[in-house]
Amino acid sequence: MALNFNQYATEGYTFLKDYAKEMNMSNDQDKAGRIFIAIMHALRDILPTEESLHLIAQLPMFPKAVYVNRWS
Incomplete structure (x- = not known):
């Protein structure tokens, strides 16, 4: 699976x-x-x-990334 970081950034900004x-x-x-x-x-x-x-399995990439940021 190729990661398209520009797409994720655009979706995050839109969100x-x-x-x-x-x-x-x-x-x-x-x-x-x-x-x-x-x-x-x-x-x-x-x-x-x-x-x-x-x-988080149900979240889009941006909310998922926010949720797991600095999670231990």
Whole structure:
């Protein structure tokens, strides 16, 4: 399977743009991104490992990457 990082970057940017719009933060995508990261990491901290693995298996690449970033 070839990895297309440009496609993932484009999809991530689109996801964040749409998320910021849904949060009524279209003018502050950085803040919306920080909120999204905080939510994903808080969720990760409360879910057992097995449930986390089931969850990330269903996520697109960008939310999956945010979820697993610095996960130990």
